[in-house]
Amino acid sequence: MTERIxxxxxxxxxxxxxxxxxxxxxxxKNDELMKEGTQSIPQIDYSDFREESQLLSVKxxxxxxxxxxxxxxxxxxxxxxWPHLCFFARHGDKYVGVIVCKLEPHGGLKRGYxxxxxxxxxxxxxxxxxxxxxKAIDTMVLGEAxxxxxxxxxxxxxxxxxYDSLGFIREKRLKRYYLNGADALxxxxxxxxxxxxxxxxx
Numbered sequence: 001m002t003e004r005i006x007x008x009x010x011x012x013x014x015x016x017x018x019x020x021x022x023x024x025x026x027x028x029k030n031d032e033l034m035k036e037g038t039q040s041i042p043q044i045d046y047s048d049f050r051e052e053s054q055l056l057s058v059k060x061x062x063x064x065x066x067x068x069x070x071x072x073x074x075x076x077x078x079x080x081x082w083p084h085l086c087f088f089a090r091h092g093d094k095y096v097g098v099i100v101c102k103l104e105p106h107g108g109l110k111r112g113y114x115x116x117x118x119x120x121x122x123x124x125x126x127x128x129x130x131x132x133x134x135k136a137i138d139t140m141v142l143g144e145a146x147x148x149x150x151x152x153x154x155x156x157x158x159x160x161x162x163y164d165s166l167g168f169i170r171e172k173r174l175k176r177y178y179l180n181g182a183d184a185l186x187x188x189x190x191x192x193x194x195x196x197x198x199x200x201x202x
Contacts, residue, residue, distance in 0.1 A: 046088065047087070048084055049083040049086040054088065059072065061097075062100075064118075064120075065121065066116065070116075084139060085102060087099050087132050087136060089119070089128045091123065094120075096122075097132055098117070101136045103140050109147060113148070114136065117132065129159075130162055133162065137189070146191055147188055148168075150187050153182050154185050166189065168188060169187065169188055169190075171185075
């Protein structure tokens with residue numbers, strides 16, 4: 001199985017193509033939430049996937065905030081296969097952030113994959129994206145992941161800064177990876193030291 005197929009759900013397997021995108025574009029919209037002297041920082045609560053009703057909230061948020069379209073089959077593939085790797089951020093009853101991931105064998109390793117990360121434009125610069133990503137990483141570490149990969153647009157500087165801060169390295173540039181023709185960067189986080197076999201000198 002190629003890297004491209006590993007990073008995406010094939011049409012034959014799931015009838016949906018997945019182009020992971022961690023699109024966290026800083027916005028001034030959250031000024032409405034935190035105008036100096038008028039309102040405090042909102043209380044954000046975090047939880048994992050629990051029930052079917054959350055699925056539409058996930059889809060609605062990601063469809064609004066990310067540029068790539070996803071079918072309902074894609075969401076169901078990830079969320080129902082790895083519900084413990086789907087985390088939400090909520091402000092009261094409103095879903096304001098989500099991260100969707102998977103963890104499975106790959107080339108003799110256990111590889112985690114961050115498929116989607118989205119934060120409501122009015123709630124950015126509150127570390128929601130960072131918190132969601134840290135929760136996903138911690139859960140994959142408990143699942144004995146060896147590494148975590150993702151793709152994000154080459155020009156998405158806020159996302160790149162976030163992942164840089166968490167220790168991801170820039171592994172490969174993918175030409176015209178997204179439907180809009182934009183290039184992507186594949187990022188990787190090593191969770192375990194690589195094991196090198198000693199050469200037989202006899």
